[in-house]
Amino acid sequence: MRERLEMEKLKIEMVKEESNTKVQSKSEYFDAAKKYTFGSPRFCEKTVDKYFPQFEKIAHNLNWPKPYWTTMLQSVFEGKAAEIYSALPSEKSSDYDTVKQEVLKAYELVPEAYRQKFRSYKKFDSQTYVEFAREKRRSI
Template sequence: MKERLEMEKKQDELKLKQAELEMRERLAMEKMKTEMVKDESNTKIQSKSEYFDAAKNIRLFPKFCEKTVDKYFPQFEKIANNLKWQMPYWTTMLQSVLECKAAEIYSALPSEKSSDYDTVKQEVLKSL
Protein backbone atom coordinates (compact mmCIF):
# COMPACT_ATOMS: atom_id res chain seq x y z
CA MET A 1 0.00 0.00 0.00
CA LYS A 2 2.78 2.39 0.94
CA GLU A 3 4.64 1.54 -2.27
CA ARG A 4 1.52 2.21 -4.29
CA LEU A 5 1.10 5.66 -2.70
CA GLU A 6 4.74 6.48 -3.39
CA MET A 7 4.39 5.35 -6.98
CA GLU A 8 1.27 7.48 -7.47
CA LYS A 9 3.07 10.42 -5.89
CA LYS A 10 6.01 9.99 -8.30
CA GLN A 11 3.60 9.72 -11.24
CA ASP A 12 1.87 12.91 -10.13
CA GLU A 13 5.25 14.65 -9.82
CA LEU A 14 6.23 13.47 -13.30
CA LYS A 15 2.91 14.68 -14.75
CA LEU A 16 3.41 18.03 -13.03
CA LYS A 17 6.96 18.35 -14.39
CA GLN A 18 5.77 17.37 -17.87
CA ALA A 19 2.97 19.96 -17.73
CA GLU A 20 5.47 22.58 -16.55
CA LEU A 21 7.84 21.74 -19.41
CA GLU A 22 5.01 21.94 -21.94
CA MET A 23 3.95 25.31 -20.54
CA ARG A 24 7.51 26.65 -20.75
CA GLU A 25 7.78 25.36 -24.31
CA ARG A 26 4.50 27.06 -25.28
CA LEU A 27 5.64 30.32 -23.68
CA ALA A 28 8.97 30.15 -25.54
CA MET A 29 7.14 29.52 -28.82
CA GLU A 30 4.78 32.44 -28.22
CA LYS A 31 7.72 34.69 -27.37
CA MET A 32 9.47 33.68 -30.61
CA LYS A 33 6.30 34.31 -32.63
CA THR A 34 5.88 37.73 -31.04
CA GLU A 35 9.50 38.64 -31.77
CA MET A 36 9.17 37.46 -35.38
CA VAL A 37 6.04 39.54 -35.92
CA LYS A 38 7.72 42.53 -34.30
CA ASP A 39 10.86 42.15 -36.46
CA GLU A 40 8.75 41.70 -39.58
CA SER A 41 6.69 44.82 -38.92
CA ASN A 42 9.83 46.84 -38.16
CA THR A 43 11.35 45.66 -41.43
CA LYS A 44 8.22 46.64 -43.38
CA ILE A 45 8.13 50.09 -41.76
CA GLN A 46 11.82 50.59 -42.31
CA SER A 47 11.79 49.48 -45.94
CA LYS A 48 8.79 51.70 -46.74
CA SER A 49 10.37 54.74 -45.10
CA GLU A 50 13.74 54.15 -46.77
CA TYR A 51 12.27 53.76 -50.26
CA PHE A 52 12.51 56.91 -52.35
CA ASP A 53 10.43 57.01 -55.51
CA ALA A 54 12.14 59.57 -57.76
CA ALA A 55 9.52 59.27 -60.52
CA LYS A 56 6.74 60.10 -58.08
CA ASN A 57 8.64 63.03 -56.58
CA ILE A 58 10.02 64.62 -59.74
CA ARG A 59 6.64 66.06 -60.67
CA LEU A 60 6.37 67.86 -57.32
CA PHE A 61 8.83 70.64 -58.03
CA PRO A 62 8.86 73.39 -60.62
CA LYS A 63 10.59 73.41 -63.97
CA PHE A 64 14.12 74.78 -63.88
CA CYS A 65 14.62 78.18 -65.53
CA GLU A 66 18.06 79.76 -65.85
CA LYS A 67 16.59 83.26 -65.84
CA THR A 68 15.22 82.79 -62.32
CA VAL A 69 17.86 80.41 -60.95
CA ASP A 70 18.32 82.48 -57.77
CA LYS A 71 14.65 81.87 -56.91
CA TYR A 72 14.69 78.24 -57.98
CA PHE A 73 17.01 76.86 -55.30
CA PRO A 74 15.08 78.23 -52.28
CA GLN A 75 11.87 76.85 -53.79
CA PHE A 76 13.50 73.48 -54.47
CA GLU A 77 14.89 73.33 -50.90
CA LYS A 78 11.53 74.23 -49.40
CA ILE A 79 9.81 71.40 -51.27
CA ALA A 80 12.60 68.92 -50.43
CA ASN A 81 12.43 69.83 -46.73
CA ASN A 82 8.63 69.74 -46.59
CA LEU A 83 8.63 66.28 -48.18
CA LYS A 84 11.44 65.22 -45.84
CA TRP A 85 13.72 64.06 -48.65
CA GLN A 86 17.05 62.83 -47.41
CA MET A 87 19.91 65.03 -48.57
CA PRO A 88 21.56 62.35 -50.78
CA TYR A 89 18.50 62.44 -53.06
CA TRP A 90 18.60 66.20 -53.59
CA THR A 91 21.27 66.21 -56.31
CA THR A 92 19.67 63.23 -58.02
CA MET A 93 16.40 65.11 -58.25
CA LEU A 94 18.03 68.42 -59.13
CA GLN A 95 20.16 67.07 -61.96
CA SER A 96 17.09 65.55 -63.58
CA VAL A 97 15.60 69.03 -64.18
CA LEU A 98 18.72 71.05 -64.95
CA GLU A 99 18.81 72.43 -68.48
CA CYS A 100 21.26 74.10 -70.87
CA LYS A 101 24.25 75.68 -69.14
CA ALA A 102 23.24 74.44 -65.68
CA ALA A 103 23.17 70.87 -66.99
CA GLU A 104 26.62 71.39 -68.54
CA ILE A 105 27.97 72.72 -65.24
CA TYR A 106 26.62 69.71 -63.39
CA SER A 107 28.07 67.29 -65.97
CA ALA A 108 31.50 68.95 -65.74
CA LEU A 109 31.75 68.42 -61.99
CA PRO A 110 33.78 65.47 -60.72
CA SER A 111 31.68 62.60 -59.41
CA GLU A 112 32.31 63.29 -55.70
CA LYS A 113 31.37 66.97 -56.10
CA SER A 114 28.32 66.29 -58.25
CA SER A 115 26.74 64.30 -55.42
CA ASP A 116 27.05 67.21 -52.95
CA TYR A 117 23.98 69.44 -53.21
CA ASP A 118 25.63 72.57 -51.77
CA THR A 119 28.55 72.30 -54.22
CA VAL A 120 26.23 71.84 -57.20
CA LYS A 121 24.11 74.78 -56.07
CA GLN A 122 27.16 77.05 -55.61
CA GLU A 123 28.62 76.12 -59.00
CA VAL A 124 25.35 76.69 -60.83
CA LEU A 125 24.68 80.02 -59.10
CA LYS A 126 28.27 81.15 -59.68
CA SER A 127 28.16 80.34 -63.38
CA LEU A 128 24.74 81.75 -64.25
Protein backbone atom coordinates (compact mmCIF):
# COMPACT_ATOMS: atom_id res chain seq x y z
CA MET A 1 0.00 0.00 0.00
CA ARG A 2 2.78 2.38 0.91
CA GLU A 3 4.54 1.73 -2.38
CA ARG A 4 1.35 2.53 -4.24
CA LEU A 5 1.08 5.89 -2.43
CA GLU A 6 4.71 6.64 -3.27
CA MET A 7 4.01 5.89 -6.95
CA GLU A 8 0.94 8.13 -6.96
CA LYS A 9 2.94 10.91 -5.37
CA LEU A 10 5.66 10.57 -8.03
CA LYS A 11 3.04 10.66 -10.79
CA ILE A 12 1.51 13.83 -9.36
CA GLU A 13 4.93 15.51 -9.16
CA MET A 14 5.72 14.53 -12.76
CA VAL A 15 2.40 15.96 -13.96
CA LYS A 16 3.12 19.20 -12.12
CA GLU A 17 6.58 19.45 -13.69
CA GLU A 18 5.15 18.84 -17.17
CA SER A 19 2.48 21.49 -16.72
CA ASN A 20 5.10 24.00 -15.50
CA THR A 21 7.29 23.43 -18.56
CA LYS A 22 4.26 23.71 -20.85
CA VAL A 23 3.33 27.06 -19.33
CA GLN A 24 6.87 28.36 -19.78
CA SER A 25 7.13 27.21 -23.37
CA LYS A 26 3.71 28.67 -24.24
CA SER A 27 4.74 32.10 -22.94
CA GLU A 28 7.80 32.04 -25.22
CA TYR A 29 5.84 30.65 -28.18
CA PHE A 30 4.63 33.05 -30.87
CA ASP A 31 1.35 31.90 -32.44
CA ALA A 32 1.23 33.63 -35.82
CA ALA A 33 -2.32 32.42 -36.53
CA LYS A 34 -3.71 34.18 -33.47
CA LYS A 35 -1.66 37.32 -34.08
CA TYR A 36 -2.73 37.48 -37.73
CA THR A 37 -6.40 37.71 -36.91
CA PHE A 38 -5.75 40.44 -34.40
CA GLY A 39 -3.45 42.92 -36.01
CA SER A 40 -2.19 42.54 -39.57
CA PRO A 41 -3.35 45.44 -41.74
CA ARG A 42 -5.16 44.63 -44.97
CA PHE A 43 -2.91 44.64 -48.04
CA CYS A 44 -4.02 46.78 -50.95
CA GLU A 45 -2.09 46.82 -54.23
CA LYS A 46 -2.96 50.46 -54.84
CA THR A 47 -1.27 51.67 -51.65
CA VAL A 48 1.75 49.37 -51.35
CA ASP A 49 4.04 52.27 -50.44
CA LYS A 50 1.91 53.03 -47.37
CA TYR A 51 1.44 49.39 -46.35
CA PHE A 52 4.93 48.58 -45.10
CA PRO A 53 5.30 51.54 -42.69
CA GLN A 54 1.85 50.74 -41.30
CA PHE A 55 2.72 47.05 -40.94
CA GLU A 56 6.03 47.83 -39.22
CA LYS A 57 4.35 50.19 -36.76
CA ILE A 58 1.78 47.55 -35.81
CA ALA A 59 4.44 44.84 -35.54
CA HIS A 60 6.55 47.00 -33.22
CA ASN A 61 3.57 48.05 -31.09
CA LEU A 62 2.42 44.44 -30.67
CA ASN A 63 5.99 43.19 -30.04
CA TRP A 64 5.95 40.65 -32.86
CA PRO A 65 9.35 38.95 -33.25
CA LYS A 66 10.91 40.09 -36.54
CA PRO A 67 11.57 36.53 -37.79
CA TYR A 68 7.79 36.05 -37.97
CA TRP A 69 7.05 39.23 -39.93
CA THR A 70 7.31 37.50 -43.32
CA THR A 71 4.87 34.84 -42.15
CA MET A 72 2.43 37.59 -41.27
CA LEU A 73 3.02 39.32 -44.62
CA GLN A 74 2.55 36.29 -46.82
CA SER A 75 -0.83 35.66 -45.26
CA VAL A 76 -2.16 39.04 -46.47
CA PHE A 77 -0.33 39.39 -49.78
CA GLU A 78 -2.42 39.25 -52.93
CA GLY A 79 -1.82 39.71 -56.64
CA LYS A 80 1.68 40.61 -57.72
CA ALA A 81 3.00 40.66 -54.14
CA ALA A 82 1.87 37.06 -53.56
CA GLU A 83 3.54 36.00 -56.81
CA ILE A 84 6.80 37.72 -55.84
CA TYR A 85 6.78 36.13 -52.38
CA SER A 86 6.14 32.63 -53.71
CA ALA A 87 8.88 33.03 -56.35
CA LEU A 88 11.53 33.89 -53.76
CA PRO A 89 13.82 31.08 -52.55
CA SER A 90 13.01 29.96 -49.00
CA GLU A 91 16.12 31.57 -47.45
CA LYS A 92 15.21 34.95 -48.97
CA SER A 93 11.48 34.65 -48.26
CA SER A 94 12.18 34.48 -44.52
CA ASP A 95 14.05 37.81 -44.49
CA TYR A 96 11.63 40.72 -44.02
CA ASP A 97 13.88 43.39 -45.55
CA THR A 98 14.46 41.30 -48.68
CA VAL A 99 10.73 40.58 -49.09
CA LYS A 100 9.89 44.26 -48.62
CA GLN A 101 12.52 45.35 -51.14
CA GLU A 102 11.38 42.81 -53.75
CA VAL A 103 7.70 43.70 -53.40
CA LEU A 104 8.41 47.43 -53.66
CA LYS A 105 10.61 46.79 -56.69
CA ALA A 106 7.84 44.76 -58.32
CA TYR A 107 5.42 47.65 -57.90
CA GLU A 108 8.12 50.00 -59.20
CA LEU A 109 8.17 51.95 -55.98
CA VAL A 110 11.79 52.89 -56.26
CA PRO A 111 13.05 56.48 -55.78
CA GLU A 112 12.60 57.40 -59.44
CA ALA A 113 8.93 56.35 -59.33
CA TYR A 114 8.39 58.63 -56.33
CA ARG A 115 10.08 61.52 -58.18
CA GLN A 116 7.85 61.03 -61.20
CA LYS A 117 4.76 60.84 -59.01
CA PHE A 118 5.77 64.06 -57.26
CA ARG A 119 6.48 65.90 -60.51
CA SER A 120 3.27 64.80 -62.18
CA TYR A 121 1.04 65.93 -59.31
CA LYS A 122 -1.32 68.66 -60.58
CA LYS A 123 -3.47 71.20 -58.75
CA PHE A 124 -7.22 70.86 -59.20
CA ASP A 125 -9.28 73.99 -59.84
CA SER A 126 -11.24 73.35 -56.67
CA GLN A 127 -8.07 73.25 -54.52
CA THR A 128 -6.43 76.20 -52.86
CA TYR A 129 -2.66 76.44 -53.11
CA VAL A 130 -2.35 75.53 -49.43
CA GLU A 131 -4.43 72.37 -49.97
CA PHE A 132 -2.40 71.52 -53.06
CA ALA A 133 0.89 71.94 -51.18
CA ARG A 134 -0.41 69.79 -48.30
CA GLU A 135 -1.50 67.03 -50.71
CA LYS A 136 1.76 67.15 -52.60
CA ARG A 137 3.75 66.92 -49.37
CA ARG A 138 1.60 63.99 -48.24
CA SER A 139 2.23 62.15 -51.52
CA ILE A 140 5.97 62.07 -50.88
